[in-house]
Amino acid sequence: MIDPVVLKGFRDSLPKDEIPKKKIIRKLEDVFSSYGFAPIDTPVLEYTEVLLGKGGGETDKQIFRFKDNGGRDVAMRFDLTVPFARFMAAHHSEIGVPFRRYHISKVWRGENPQKGRYREFMQCDFDIVGADNALSDTEILSMMHASFAALGIERYRFHVSHRGLFSLFLSRLSLEDKQIDILRTVDKLRKIGEEEVKKLLCEITGSAENAESIVSYITAGEGKTFIETLETLEKLSGGESEHSARMREIYTNLEKLGIADCFEFDPSITRGLDYYTGIVYETFLTDLPAIGSVCSGGRYNDLASLYMKEKTPGVGASIGLDRLLAALEELGSPLLSDTAVADVLVVPSERKETEAMMVSSSLRAKGLRVSVYLLPDAKMKKIYQAAESGEIPYLLTFSETGFAIKDLRTREALQGDEAIETVVKDRVH
Amino acid sequence: MIDPVVLKGFRDSLPKDEIPKKKIIRKLEDVFSSYGFAPIDTPVLEYTEVLLGKGGGETDKQIFRFKDNGGRDVAMRFDLTVPFARFMAAHHSEIGVPFRRYHISKVWRGENPQKGRYREFMQCDFDIVGADNALSDTEILSMMHASFAALGIERYRFHVSHRGLFSLFLSRLSLEDKQIDILRTVDKLRKIGEEEVKKLLCEITGSAENAESIVSYITAGEGKTFIETLETLEKLSGGESEHSARMREIYTNLEKLGIADCFEFDPSITRGLDYYTGIVYETFLTDLPAIGSVCSGGRYNDLASLYMKEKTPGVGASIGLDRLLAALEELGSPLLSDTAVADVLVVPSERKETEAMMVSSSLRAKGLRVSVYLLPDAKMKKIYQAAESGEIPYLLTFSETGFAIKDLRTREALQGDEAIETVVKDRVH
Numbered sequence: 001m002i003d004p005v006v007l008k009g010f011r012d013s014l015p016k017d018e019i020p021k022k023k024i025i026r027k028l029e030d031v032f033s034s035y036g037f038a039p040i041d042t043p044v045l046e047y048t049e050v051l052l053g054k055g056g057g058e059t060d061k062q063i064f065r066f067k068d069n070g071g072r073d074v075a076m077r078f079d080l081t082v083p084f085a086r087f088m089a090a091h092h093s094e095i096g097v098p099f100r101r102y103h104i105s106k107v108w109r110g111e112n113p114q115k116g117r118y119r120e121f122m123q124c125d126f127d128i129v130g131a132d133n134a135l136s137d138t139e140i141l142s143m144m145h146a147s148f149a150a151l152g153i154e155r156y157r158f159h160v161s162h163r164g165l166f167s168l169f170l171s172r173l174s175l176e177d178k179q180i181d182i183l184r185t186v187d188k189l190r191k192i193g194e195e196e197v198k199k200l201l202c203e204i205t206g207s208a209e210n211a212e213s214i215v216s217y218i219t220a221g222e223g224k225t226f227i228e229t230l231e232t233l234e235k236l237s238g239g240e241s242e243h244s245a246r247m248r249e250i251y252t253n254l255e256k257l258g259i260a261d262c263f264e265f266d267p268s269i270t271r272g273l274d275y276y277t278g279i280v281y282e283t284f285l286t287d288l289p290a291i292g293s294v295c296s297g298g299r300y301n302d303l304a305s306l307y308m309k310e311k312t313p314g315v316g317a318s319i320g321l322d323r324l325l326a327a328l329e330e331l332g333s334p335l336l337s338d339t340a341v342a343d344v345l346v347v348p349s350e351r352k353e354t355e356a357m358m359v360s361s362s363l364r365a366k367g368l369r370v371s372v373y374l375l376p377d378a379k380m381k382k383i384y385q386a387a388e389s390g391e392i393p394y395l396l397t398f399s400e401t402g403f404a405i406k407d408l409r410t411r412e413a414l415q416g417d418e419a420i421e422t423v424v425k426d427r428v429h
Numbered sequence: 430m431i432d433p434v435v436l437k438g439f440r441d442s443l444p445k446d447e448i449p450k451k452k453i454i455r456k457l458e459d460v461f462s463s464y465g466f467a468p469i470d471t472p473v474l475e476y477t478e479v480l481l482g483k484g485g486g487e488t489d490k491q492i493f494r495f496k497d498n499g500g501r502d503v504a505m506r507f508d509l510t511v512p513f514a515r516f517m518a519a520h521h522s523e524i525g526v527p528f529r530r531y532h533i534s535k536v537w538r539g540e541n542p543q544k545g546r547y548r549e550f551m552q553c554d555f556d557i558v559g560a561d562n563a564l565s566d567t568e569i570l571s572m573m574h575a576s577f578a579a580l581g582i583e584r585y586r587f588h589v590s591h592r593g594l595f596s597l598f599l600s601r602l603s604l605e606d607k608q609i610d611i612l613r614t615v616d617k618l619r620k621i622g623e624e625e626v627k628k629l630l631c632e633i634t635g636s637a638e639n640a641e642s643i644v645s646y647i648t649a650g651e652g653k654t655f656i657e658t659l660e661t662l663e664k665l666s667g668g669e670s671e672h673s674a675r676m677r678e679i680y681t682n683l684e685k686l687g688i689a690d691c692f693e694f695d696p697s698i699t700r701g702l703d704y705y706t707g708i709v710y711e712t713f714l715t716d717l718p719a720i721g722s723v724c725s726g727g728r729y730n731d732l733a734s735l736y737m738k739e740k741t742p743g744v745g746a747s748i749g750l751d752r753l754l755a756a757l758e759e760l761g762s763p764l765l766s767d768t769a770v771a772d773v774l775v776v777p778s779e780r781k782e783t784e785a786m787m788v789s790s791s792l793r794a795k796g797l798r799v800s801v802y803l804l805p806d807a808k809m810k811k812i813y814q815a816a817e818s819g820e821i822p823y824l825l826t827f828s829e830t831g832f833a834i835k836d837l838r839t840r841e842a843l844q845g846d847e848a849i850e851t852v853v854k855d856r857v858h
Contacts, residue, residue, distance in 0.1 A: 001735070001736060001737065001738070002478060002479055002482065002483065002735050002736055003479075003736070004479065004515040004516075004518035004519040004733075004736040004737070005476070005479070005519070006471075006472050006475065006519075007472065007474055007475065007476060007497075007501065007503060008499075010472035010474060010475075011472070012469070012470070012471050012472070012516055012519065012520065013469060013470035013471070014469060014520060014523070014524065015467035015468065015469060015524070015530070018467070018468040018469055018470055019467065019468060022458070022468055026455075029451070033771075033798050034793045034796075034797070034798050034799065035793070035798075035799070035800070036770055036771035036774075036798055036799060036800025036801070036819070036821075037770075038444035038447070038448065038770040038819075039444065039447040039448060039451055040441070040442060040443060040444060040447055041441070041442035041447055042435075042441050042442070043435050043436065043439035043440070043441070043549055044473065044505075044535065044537070044549060045436055045439060045493070045505075045537070045549070046435065046436065046439075047434070047436060049431055050431055050432075050433065050434070053431065054431065064474070064495075064497060064498075066493075066495030066496070067495070068436075068493060068539065069493075069539050070437075072436065074436060076473075076474075086433040087433075087441055089433035090433040090434070090435075090441065091441065091443060094443070095443065095444070095818065096814070096815065096818050098802075098803040098804060098815075100770075100800070101444070106473065108473070108474070110497065110498050120472055120473060120474070128803065130803075131803035131804055133803065133804075133805075134782075135777065135782050135785075135786075135801065135803055135805065136803045138786060139786070139801055139803070142786065142790075146793075252783070253782070253783055253786060256783040256786070256787060257783075257786055257787065257790060304433075306430070306431055307430060307431055307432070307433040308430065308433070309430070341465055341466075341467040341529075342462075342465035345465075348564065353563075353564050353682070354681070354682055354685040354686075356564075357564075357567060357568070357571065357682060357685070357686055358685060358686065361571075361686060364463045364464070364575075367463075368463070369462050369463050369464075369465055370463065370464070370465060371464070371465025371529070372465070372564065372568055373527075374527040374557065374559075374560035374562065374564055374565045374568070375527060375560055375562075376562075376564065385525070386525065386527075389524065389525050390465070390467070392465075
């Protein structure tokens, strides 16, 4: 016998996990399609050089990398951004820009598994490339808003900021060359707190005054409206600029779309990565602040510089699906609570097997999900257990004269000719 | 610059490929759910020993296998059956039987890529485990039928046979010990023809008479009805048996369900694998016989014997999604012909950017997929090109006084207040 174990950091997805996951993915796909975003897919395995660049970086140790049977140095993708950049370079002329894509798929990282962290997880990315204007920034934010609405999440906030604006501010302090270290430190604010950030910034910039200035910039949004914060930051970064104008334009758009209330200007948002150049954003669930951002991204200057000369500016975001699922579960989302594998369990009692199949066909034609109980000789106790373990709410049994339907949640028998219509009304949406 | 190439045998999926693939997967998932089948997922990477057993066989050279960073011998799954067997052993007590699952996902094989064969491809498996009776056999066949109906495929035939019946027949010829070689040879009938099969069978069985008998068994269905063939094979296998009774019961079920016409008894179907013990089937498209079976499977005695002592009999089938997609394309399926990324392209002409976004929101609320054209200063020629490359049928532009919609296929302007309703009627289903 071989022990049927999975690798550390990997896991099976049982129906109770997979049913809600599929439901959520469908809802997101429907929103993305309604915004004209097209799905793409890329190989799970790629040349290591293509994924890591010629050097390779910190991710290097964290990836599943090996020599294939033909001796090629290959690796499993660790995110969906790098494959998208490679994809754009490869199909640039065929697909044309502006191009909107979404990609919902698994990625793999060899990092040490911790609570809630796995070596195999689902990522959901969406981007617009080939346009650099407030219109495309707004489309992404509007689609994020529509996605959260579709998932029935009510209490959340989009925190946005602008990397260009922050860079202007740092230039005024003559700190442009320390920008990357400063960004990474600011990014830790939520985790380590203001005092610790100030200490680190003092070390990086060599001046308590600089550290103080930066902290007052990144906390300038507290207790202020979006526009008030924007005005403050505009002053701190040396007055009106294309960056502050862009943010103003985006906010006007959000107001006209009637969704501005969900957004706050939070200059502590920087997204650690070097990559972003314009608006950046993170999304926090009001009732679960500790889990961190569930949807993050921003605008970048050039997606595919590793693979081609043409510049591809873009704007996009990424949803950590596993984290979002865990959050929805904790919030008691109705999307996750109904994990029934079927609406009706049809029991071919009294040896009415073909009748059972025929009734099932007619119920399916009405849109119901019907499971035929496959062991006609089983005791009723076992049948009830099956219904319970599949969370199936209705039971249909046969008698000499016809069939009867029971609501297993209330233990009530449904009476008369309308029994089926009652079930349809309850279960088909 | 790094060359943005993918590995040999791998490929990107562009929107024109991915949109129909997702459409087909959704249709199949809806059918599977309507039969009470639950989705599961398993890790892409597993311990090599778990996937290959303690020895490892022919597949050994064909898999992507490596040592991970922790020195573990791991491999990427090469099918969805072995992971399902491992899954059943691991979660047996938690999920209970009978259990119905489907699993639509990628698998990887290192075999040499040929035309239409890839190293990464989509598999779609569905099985019922924990029940061994005509009822579950029929449920699988009925669901296969419903799947083909949902995909709008009209001209196809399910070819079924019974491995147990064939075994009885071989026993009568005292050829049980050569069964595996005989099965593999018979399985080649479509590929190499009757004469070649006869020659090989003669070598295997050492007798021209035996070869002749086997060939007359496997061709006994030609020109006969299902029941006539069953009666002939019943005689050839020594008279009534549980196997012939099972086939008779299944056929009666199919008749009562009104779908028996799609099935023919074809005793040349054996499925090469050792694994099957009961009914076996393959599915052929009448207009594309050359591509072979697009949906195959059968009944087996024991799924998870490698991992546990409890017997898990089951019945299931597998659809090669990539092959099916290629077939649907060749058949000119309407599912594949509409690969529009959106229904309407909204052009924020006259600098009406916020109006464009607001109109788009209201169109989306009506169920339309709307792409906002993101370069407001572009020339009309470029905009038309964008609509064409995304196969978007309608164009909405703004004027000083309002907006106008054009059907890009007919080049006609839609008049009056009903313009939007016309588009909704055409595109929202």
